[in-house]
Amino acid sequence: MRLAKCLTERPVVTTMVTTVVRQLKQISTRFSIAVHALSLIATNPAECTGDYIAGSVNTNPVVIRRIIGMLKKAGLVDVRPGVGGASLRQDPERITLLDVYRAVNAAEDDHLFRIHENSNIDCPVGQNIENVLRTELEQAQALMEQRLAQTSIAQLLAKFAR
Amino acid sequence: MRLAKCLTERPVVTTMVTTVVRQLKQISTRFSIAVHALSLIATNPAECTGDYIAGSVNTNPVVIRRIIGMLKKAGLVDVRPGVGGASLRQDPERITLLDVYRAVNAAEDDHLFRIHENSNIDCPVGQNIENVLRTELEQAQALMEQRLAQTSIAQLLAKFAR
DNA sequence: ACCTGTTGTAACCGTTATTGTTATAACTCA
DNA sequence: TGAGTTATAACAATAACGGTTACAACAGGT
Numbered sequence: 525m526r527l528a529k530c531l532t533e534r535p536v537v538t539t540m541v542t543t544v545v546r547q548l549k550q551i552s553t554r555f556s557i558a559v560h561a562l563s564l565i566a567t568n569p570a571e572c573t574g575d576y577i578a579g580s581v582n583t584n585p586v587v588i589r590r591i592i593g594m595l596k597k598a599g600l601v602d603v604r605p606g607v608g609g610a611s612l613r614q615d616p617e618r619i620t621l622l623d624v625y626r627a628v629n630a631a632e633d634d635h636l637f638r639i640h641e642n643s644n645i646d647c648p649v650g651q652n653i654e655n656v657l658r659t660e661l662e663q664a665q666a667l668m669e670q671r672l673a674q675t676s677i678a679q680l681l682a683k684f685a686r
Numbered sequence: 687m688r689l690a691k692c693l694t695e696r697p698v699v700t701t702m703v704t705t706v707v708r709q710l711k712q713i714s715t716r717f718s719i720a721v722h723a724l725s726l727i728a729t730n731p732a733e734c735t736g737d738y739i740a741g742s743v744n745t746n747p748v749v750i751r752r753i754i755g756m757l758k759k760a761g762l763v764d765v766r767p768g769v770g771g772a773s774l775r776q777d778p779e780r781i782t783l784l785d786v787y788r789a790v791n792a793a794e795d796d797h798l799f800r801i802h803e804n805s806n807i808d809c810p811v812g813q814n815i816e817n818v819l820r821t822e823l824e825q826a827q828a829l830m831e832q833r834l835a836q837t838s839i840a841q842l843l844a845k846f847a848r
Numbered sequence: 849a850c851c852t853g854t855t856g857t858a859a860c861c862g863t864t865a866t867t868g869t870t871a872t873a874a875c876t877c878a
Numbered sequence: 879t880g881a882g883t884t885a886t887a888a889c890a891a892t893a894a895c896g897g898t899t900a901c902a903a904c905a906g907g908t
Binding site for chain 2 (some may be wrong): 559564650675
Binding site for chain 2 (some may be wrong): 865870876
């Protein structure tokens with residue numbers, strides 16, 4: 525069969541593809557640590573130094589400052605060099621888990637699923653798979669994100685025991 | 687404040703924690719490649735050798751065999767050593783994207799979100815954050831997976847152009 | 849004006865997952 | 879038996895992650 529040959533006898537030259545990298549990141553603990561930090565700040569802004577938050581999260585202060593920096597860049601918190609403590613820039617009712625998720629770059633480029641590229645376009649499947657699958661996966665991802673958007677930091681705090 | 691001291695003056699000994707590792711994996715291209723392979727097998731089982739599929743996906747045949755091996759272990763496909771070709775072990779209408787997602791271990795231990803551990807239990811936030819957040823994130827994950835479960839390989843193929 | 853405590857970063861390390869690759873054993877069937 | 883195939887081990891290159899040290903810059907109190 526022609527297609528069989530076309531697919532099996534791959535040209536050896538394909539190794540030229542410089543690998544664009546663009547690696548999708550996993551959903552790291554940055555996300556949960558960020559939520560933790562925001563919960564602390566919402567509760568007790570005055571004491572929220574990097575060291576203090578690190579003491580509650582039980583990690584290194586630099587890890588915390590890195591994450592706080594991302595939250596600051598996203599407009600969620602206020603921090604000033606030299607002066608201790610941090611404060612929310614929005615009401616805790618208005619900061620959702622999705623805001624935090626996005627702020628800490630939980631998923632690269634807003635794509636949770638990574639899809640292989642360079643499929644063989646001489647093959648009916650290779651020709652179509654990327655677009656069709658992308659549509660499906662984007663819908664799945666959207667549902668997840670909608671759920672994240674439904675919970676605010678304030679709602680989270682309200683669920684704490686006592 | 688007592689809590690402040692408790693959190694700020696961390697005992698230096700905490701470094702003993704041997705770091706259990708347990709790294710959560712990202713959603714790799716294994717998933718999309720597996721869907722691609724299953725689509726090929728559903729369409730054209732006879733010709734589906736590792737090299738053939740690799741030609742359509744445009745990657746190394748060993749990568750394909752590794753993935754096919756996982757699909758086989760999950761009971762989705764039939765492959766036999768020595769003999770070329772592969773076949774579905776279930777109707778393409780009954781194989782969902784979620785089945786594939788699970789088969790290739792897209793998320794470690796079925797937990798898409800990784801949550802930091804060892805929060806300071808002397809802190810009200812540290813005490814509660816893990817359980818409360820876990821509940822939320824599991825619901826978000828569940829919605830995503832339910833969406834994956836709604837699409838079968840057959841439905842995917844039906845969406846291909848011409 | 850200094851000192852202390854803090855934020856903000858850069859730089860580096862060890863670990864891990866991923867993807868591609870080579871090599872080799874074992875198997876099937878004509 | 880030989881060709882084609884599956885199965886798998888081993889290795890390398892890359893990247894993300896989390897932790898750590900070091901240091902510059904800054905603010906506020908004394």
